[in-house]
Amino acid sequence: MVQSILPPRLSIALLAVCVCVAGIAPVRASPSGHAPHGTVTIDGVTVPDIGPLPTAIPTPATNINYATKVELGKQLYFDGRLSKDNAVSCAFCHNPGTGFADSRQTSIGVGGGIGGRQSPTVFNTAFNPFQFWDGRARSLEEQAIGPIHNPVEMAETHEHVVPKLAKIKGYQQQFRAVFGTDVNLQGIAEAIAAYERTVLSTNSAFDKYVLGDGKAMDEGAIRGMALFKGKARCMLCHNGPNFTDNQFHNLGVPQVGPLKVDLGRYVVTRAEKDKGAFKTPTLRSITETSPYMHDGAFKTLEEVVEFFDQGGGSNPNLSPLVRPLNLTAEEKTDLVAFLKALTGETMKFSMPQLPK
Ligand code: HEC
Ligand code: HEC
Numbered sequence: 288m289v290q291s292i293l294p295p296r297l298s299i300a301l302l303a304v305c306v307c308v309a310g311i312a313p314v315r316a317s318p319s320g321h322a323p324h325g326t327v328t329i330d331g332v333t334v335p336d337i338g339p340l341p342t343a344i345p346t347p348a349t350n351i352n353y354a355t356k357v358e359l360g361k362q363l364y365f366d367g368r369l370s371k372d373n374a375v376s377c378a379f380c381h382n383p384g385t386g387f388a389d390s391r392q393t394s395i396g397v398g399g400g401i402g403g404r405q406s407p408t409v410f411n412t413a414f415n416p417f418q419f420w421d422g423r424a425r426s427l428e429e430q431a432i433g434p435i436h437n438p439v440e441m442a443e444t445h446e447h448v449v450p451k452l453a454k455i456k457g458y459q460q461q462f463r464a465v466f467g468t469d470v471n472l473q474g475i476a477e478a479i480a481a482y483e484r485t486v487l488s489t490n491s492a493f494d495k496y497v498l499g500d501g502k503a504m505d506e507g508a509i510r511g512m513a514l515f516k517g518k519a520r521c522m523l524c525h526n527g528p529n530f531t532d533n534q535f536h537n538l539g540v541p542q543v544g545p546l547k548v549d550l551g552r553y554v555v556t557r558a559e560k561d562k563g564a565f566k567t568p569t570l571r572s573i574t575e576t577s578p579y580m581h582d583g584a585f586k587t588l589e590e591v592v593e594f595f596d597q598g599g600g601s602n603p604n605l606s607p608l609v610r611p612l613n614l615t616a617e618e619k620t621d622l623v624a625f626l627k628a629l630t631g632e633t634m635k636f637s638m639p640q641l642p643k
Contacts, residue, residue, distance in 0.1 A: 301531070332608075334526040337516075338394045339494045344484050347426060350477045353484075355465045359458075360482030362639045364531055365473055367423070368455070369448055370441035372397050377434065380406040383636055386575025387486055392583035393544045400439035403546035405473060405583035408576045410488040410631070411569050414529045420565045420581040421552045422535060423444045427480035432472055445472050457642020488571040488631030496628070504628045508638050511625025512617055519595065525610045530629070535564035540580045540602025549581065562604050574630045588623045602603075 325336045350356075363369060367376045375397050376423070380389045389406035396402060404420055417588035418424040424433060435448055436439040443451075452458045452471040466474045493512070504512070515521045524532050542549055552561035561609040564580045579585045586596065594600070596619065598611035 301618060327424055329517065329520055329523055332523055334522055334532065335434070335540060337493075337522065337526060337530060338497055338528050340411070340414065340489055344487075346413075346484060347428065350480060352465070353481050353531060356478045357485055357488070358479040358639070359461045359465055359479035360480065362458075362461075362641055363479050365639055366641050368451060368641075369435055369443060370397050370477075371443045371447075375441050376408075380440070381409045383634070386488075386572050388576035391578065392578055394440065396437070396440040397442035400442070401545050402437075403544055403549060404581050405578060407568060408488075408572065409486045409488075409519075410572050410576075411424050411529050413484040413487070414569075415531075416533050417566060421555050422566050423555045427483050428473075428476045431476040431479040431483075435475075444511050447473075455642050456467045461642070486634070488569075488629075490632040491571065491630055492628040493625075507622065507624035508628040509622045509625075510618075511621035511628075514622050515616070518618070519612055519614060519622055520608065520610075521595070525570050530570040531567040533567065535561060535566055535602050536606040536608065537563040537565075537602055537604045538580075538594075539563075539602035539605045540565075540582065540594075541584050541600055542582060544582045546582070553579065560604070563602055563629075564604070564606075570626060571629050572631045574627050588626050589619070592619050592622050592626075 326333050327336050328334075346353075364377045367379070368375045369376060380394045380396075381387045382389065387409040389402055391406075393404055394402040394406045407420065412418065412427060412430075415427075416425070418427065418430040424430040432445065435443050436445055437460065449470055449472055452475070459468055462468055462470045462474055465478065468474060492503045496509075515525075524534065524536060526532055537551070548563075550562055552564040552566075553559075555561070562612070572577075573588065577586055577588075579588075579591050585591050592614070596612045596614045599609035
């Protein structure tokens with residue numbers, strides 16, 4: 288959350304991050320750097336084509352032996368005891384029932400504290416070289432420990448959460464078995480990250496279509512795909528297998544919610560060009576993760592398409608890549624049909640038993 292990382296918390300957060308992830312290699316593979324599916328040129332700009340995700344999930348060399356870690360990470364992900372009031376788990380805001388995202392406009396944490404940003408999906412975060420709307424965390428390991436001590440999320444302290452979980456026999460035993468250590472913060476982060484890397488949106492109608500099943504998408508969605516790659520210019524930013532260039536852009540999205548201004552990527556880089564720029568989100572399973580944008584400004588995909596058709600919002604720092612599209616009503620419908628075809632296969636899912 289942007290408010291909570293402002294100084295002095297920023298320094299505390301960064302310190303914690305440095306201590307906890309020292310030695311964790313950055314996740315290198317970026318799907319758009321990967322470009323296994325060729326390229327497409329729009330308006331003179333060449334970008335990696337959209338297509339199925341690579342089957343290999345990018346994983347840092349220091350976080351291995353997933354077989355044992357994933358189950359532990361899943362328990363931690365669903366365990367409210369990571370929060371101060373024992374009620375707010377990761378799943379509270381990244382809910383499997385709503386595409387591992389949050390149906391609230393902006394998130395509500397411990398004690399009803401309202402955050403300034405919309406909770407993004409955990410689907411395919413394994414492929415993100417940057418985490419958060421402003422990209423302030425690199426790896427999922429680094430990201431996972433942030434919410435625990437964020438006052439408007441889980442509001443717990445790292446000093447407190449470790450002994451709290453260490454008192455739970457089931458965690459004690461699993462940490463011994465998985466890491467050969469007592470419960471510790473780095474282990475918590477590694478296990479949660481390992482679990483998150485199994486949360487994937489794949490095998491959508493779009494994937495089936497590009498892999499050769501011509502019937503997987505209907506005519507409208509097929510026309511929508513052509514618009515997405517051409518006239519509607521979406522692929523300038525939503526490109527590669529995960530439908531993101533992993534870059535930051537200012538679309539002039541109206542700022543709603545508790546924050547008056549959100550400077551976005553600027554808070555990380557202090558570069559003028561990054562004022563109000565946010566990370567291009569994946570569009571996979573986008574039907575499940577309404578509301579949309581960093582502040583949840585839009586409820587429906589139709590509203591989002593309308594917004595892009597008008598050339599985004601007005602902002603002095605507006606990306607030169609967005610401009611009015613002059614889409615017809617039918618083209619807008621087709622574009623939405625294509626976005627719907629990006630919904631992944633339903634993940635086999637069961638709630639974990641939480642240890643006592
Ligand atoms: C109170 C709601 C809330 C809770 C609890 C919460 N998150 Fe989040 N999460 C958010 C919001 C809001 C953001 C975006 C914040 C930002 O960009 O500044 C976010 C961002 C993320 C991201 C980055 C995704 C991306 O595409 O950039 C990941 C991954 C994530 N959270 C995982 C977790 C994990 C793991 C936990 C538990 C340890 C957790 N979250 C707990 C609300 C929450
Ligand atoms: C200039 C780059 C760019 C272009 C072009 C672009 N997008 Fe985006 N898109 C983004 C960014 C950045 C965001 C997040 C912006 C924010 O929250 O302020 C976003 C957000 C979205 C969202 C909401 C996702 C979510 O999880 O909240 C949807 C849906 C979307 N775009 C679809 C499209 C479609 C459809 C097109 C083509 C008509 C398009 N985009 C063109 C960069 C772009």
